Amino acid sequence: MYDSFISQNQTPSLKQLHKVLPTLLSIIPSTRIIVDGLDECDASQYKRIVSELTACLAKREPGAGSCKILITSQDVPQISRLLGRRSQISLYDEHQAINSAIQKFVESKVHDLEQNLGDFSHGGDAMAAISQALVDKAEGLTPYARAVKPELTSFSYNRIWARIESSLDENRRATAIRIFEWIAFSERPLKKHEVQGGVTLHRENKVINEETHISRNVFDTCKPLLEDGPHDTIRLVHSSVKEYLLKHKTSFKRGLLPHYDIAFSCTNYLSASLSLVDPDYDEDRRMIDVGKDLHGLQIYMNEFWMEHVLTYADLACGESDTLPASDLTAVLQIVSTRHESIWSKVNPSIEERLRKNLPGPVDSRVDLFKHHPDVHSLLKMLSAFRKLPNGAAAGKSSDVLRDPTLFTPMLHKYHDMVQRLGTAKSIEGLSDTRLAAFKRVYGSTAFLCRIRGCPRASHGFESENDRAEHEKTHSLNLYCNDLSCPYNKLGFMTAHALKKHMLQCHPVSQKKPPDALRRGRQMSESARASPSNTEVQDEEEDHQLVDDFEFPSERITATKRPDPKLENEDSFALATTSWYTAES
Numbered sequence: 001m002y003d004s005f006i007s008q009n010q011t012p013s014l015k016q017l018h019k020v021l022p023t024l025l026s027i028i029p030s031t032r033i034i035v036d037g038l039d040e041c042d043a044s045q046y047k048r049i050v051s052e053l054t055a056c057l058a059k060r061e062p063g064a065g066s067c068k069i070l071i072t073s074q075d076v077p078q079i080s081r082l083l084g085r086r087s088q089i090s091l092y093d094e095h096q097a098i099n100s101a102i103q104k105f106v107e108s109k110v111h112d113l114e115q116n117l118g119d120f121s122h123g124g125d126a127m128a129a130i131s132q133a134l135v136d137k138a139e140g141l142t143p144y145a146r147a148v149k150p151e152l153t154s155f156s157y158n159r160i161w162a163r164i165e166s167s168l169d170e171n172r173r174a175t176a177i178r179i180f181e182w183i184a185f186s187e188r189p190l191k192k193h194e195v196q197g198g199v200t201l202h203r204e205n206k207v208i209n210e211e212t213h214i215s216r217n218v219f220d221t222c223k224p225l226l227e228d229g230p231h232d233t234i235r236l237v238h239s240s241v242k243e244y245l246l247k248h249k250t251s252f253k254r255g256l257l258p259h260y261d262i263a264f265s266c267t268n269y270l271s272a273s274l275s276l277v278d279p280d281y282d283e284d285r286r287m288i289d290v291g292k293d294l295h296g297l298q299i300y301m302n303e304f305w306m307e308h309v310l311t312y313a314d315l316a317c318g319e320s321d322t323l324p325a326s327d328l329t330a331v332l333q334i335v336s337t338r339h340e341s342i343w344s345k346v347n348p349s350i351e352e353r354l355r356k357n358l359p360g361p362v363d364s365r366v367d368l369f370k371h372h373p374d375v376h377s378l379l380k381m382l383s384a385f386r387k388l389p390n391g392a393a394a395g396k397s398s399d400v401l402r403d404p405t406l407f408t409p410m411l412h413k414y415h416d417m418v419q420r421l422g423t424a425k426s427i428e429g430l431s432d433t434r435l436a437a438f439k440r441v442y443g444s445t446a447f448l449c450r451i452r453g454c455p456r457a458s459h460g461f462e463s464e465n466d467r468a469e470h471e472k473t474h475s476l477n478l479y480c481n482d483l484s485c486p487y488n489k490l491g492f493m494t495a496h497a498l499k500k501h502m503l504q505c506h507p508v509s510q511k512k513p514p515d516a517l518r519r520g521r522q523m524s525e526s527a528r529a530s531p532s533n534t535e536v537q538d539e540e541e542d543h544q545l546v547d548d549f550e551f552p553s554e555r556i557t558a559t560k561r562p563d564p565k566l567e568n569e570d571s572f573a574l575a576t577t578s579w580y581t582a583e584s
Helices: 002-006 014-027 043-058 077-083 091-117 124-138 150-166 170-185 192-200 216-222 239-248 250-276 283-291 298-317 327-346 364-369 373-387 398-402 407-423 432-445 464-474 495-505 525-529 532-541 564-575
Strands: 030-035 066-071 226-228 233-236
Touching: 014 043, 030 043, 043 066, 043 077, 091 124, 150 170, 150 239, 170 192, 170 216, 170 233, 170 239, 170 250, 192 216, 192 233, 192 250, 192 298, 233 239, 239 250, 250 283, 250 298, 250 327, 250 407, 283 407, 283 432, 298 327, 298 364, 298 373, 298 407, 327 373, 364 373, 407 432
Parallel strands: 030 066
Antiparallel strands: 226 233
16 A cells, blocks of 8 residues: 555545555455445435445455445435345334434433532432433434534535435426425324325315325435335434425425415315215225225324314414415315215204304314305314313214214224225225235224324224223323313323323423312312322322323333233324424
8 A cells, every 4th residue: 555555646536446445355354344325425426336336346356355335325216226135224123222322322421411510409300301301302313413513404405405306397396395295294293195195186186086196106206305104104304304494495484385285185185085974975986985095194184184274274364364365265165065065964953053053162263264154164163073072982972973073974984994994805896906905004003093182093903902902091080281282181090190291291380280180070179279189199199100101201111011012002102293392
C-alpha cells in the first residue's frame, strides 16, 4: 500500500480503489465491508455501487480470505431488486431488540446524570419517568439519530420526495399524495386494505369496484418514507415525516386538504356501503362485494367518517360559521337523503320525533352544517349516539336498538359477512382464488370486538372463543374521569390500574383529586364527600394487578393471567394506537 500508492502520491479515486481493493482482499484473511445508507446516494448510482462491489469480489485471487459485505438502506424497491435473493435483515423485525438497546443506553446516561447531580434533591421516580419518556420518543431510532438537526432531516426528506415525484406520472403522483394524506392524518394506524379503499375514491373517481380498486404495489412508490407495520398495517417511517409534510408541502399545511380528501372518500364509500342494509339490494350480491374487498374501508369509515367531516368543516370555516360550498357538501347531501330513504324502509315503525331527539351532548361542530338540514340531522343523531356509554354486555344488540342511524346495523352486517366468508369453503359467484385471497387478509382477524371504542374493534381474533375471552376484559368498573379519554368508556379492573393511568396520561389533573371514580356509574355527591371508602377500597385493590391492557410506558402484570395467546395479541391494540401522544 505504501510503495504503490502513498509514496507515489496517488490521488484517491474510484480508479485507484479498483486496483487496491482486490489486492487488500487477497492479503487480509477475513474482511468485512460495510456500505452504510445506500439509499442516501443518488438513485442512478445504486446499480453501479452494487456492481462495483460484486466485481471486486470476483477479482480476488484464488485461495484469498473470506469477505462479507453489509449494505444498510431504507426499504427502497429499486435496491431490493438489485440485491435479489441475497440474505436480508429487516430491523423492523428486531424492533424489540432495538428498543431494548435504546433503553439500556438511556438508563446508562441517566444514571451518569444522577451521579453528577450530587446532593441535588431529586426523586427516583422522576428520573425513571425521564428515562421512559426518552425511550418512547426515540421510536426505534438511536439517540444520535434523534439528535440530528431538523434542517438536515428536511434536506433528506426533500431529496426523497423529489425522487418519488420525478419517478411518477401525474396520476400516480396524485395517488402517492393521497396515500400520504391517509396515513399521516388518519385517526388510527391503517391496514393496507383500508388505505387501498380510501385512496381509490377521490374527486375524479367516486366508485369503488374491481376495475378502479388499486393494488398493493402502489405502496412501493412511496418508499422509503413508508414502512410495513404490524398486522398488515402501513405507516410513516417516522413521525418526523408528518412534521416535514405539514411544514414544507403546501397541500398538507393545516391538514385542510387531507381532511377534505379523506372525508370525501369516506362519504362516497358511505353511499356505497348503505347497500349492506338496503333491503332492495340482493343478499348474494352483498356477499360477493365483501368477498371482492369492496368494503375494506367499512370499519374505519364507520368509526371516523364523522370526525373527518367535522374536522374539515372546522378548518374550512375558520373564524366564520359559514361552510364554503364544495363537492363534499353536495355528496353529503346525497348520502344523507339516501340514508333516510333506506332507514324508512328498514325501520318504518320508529317514531321520527323520538329518533331525532336523542338525549345527550352533541359535538358543537355539527352546527357548522346548520344550512344543510339533512346533513345536520344525520350528524346530530350520530354525534348524540356516539356520546352515549357503550351498550350492555358484548354480543347483545343494544347498540343496534339505540342507534338512530344505520351505522351500527351496517357494521354488524359487515362483521357477519366477513365471519361467514372466513369460514366458507366456497361462495357462489366468487372464485376460489378470490376467496383464498380474502381469507389471507381477513381470516386471522375476522372476529372483531363488538365494544365501540376498543382498539380490537379494528383488529379482531381468529375465532369466536378468542373474541369472547377478550370481551370479558370489558367487564370493568373503574373509569377515567377525563371525558376525552377512551378509558372514560373502556374502564379499568382495579383502582391501582386507574391510578397508574391517571399519572401517566393525565398528570396535570392529578394536582387535585379527581372529582369522581366511576364504579359502574357516576358516584353520588355524598359519596364524593366521603373519600374514605374509596381510599380503603383502592388500598385493598393495589395488590390485584391485571395486564388486560398494555400501556406505552409500563406493563401492569397480573397475578392470574387469562389466555396467554390473547394477552400477546392484545398488545397490538395499544401499541398501534396513539392515544398517549402529545399531539393527540
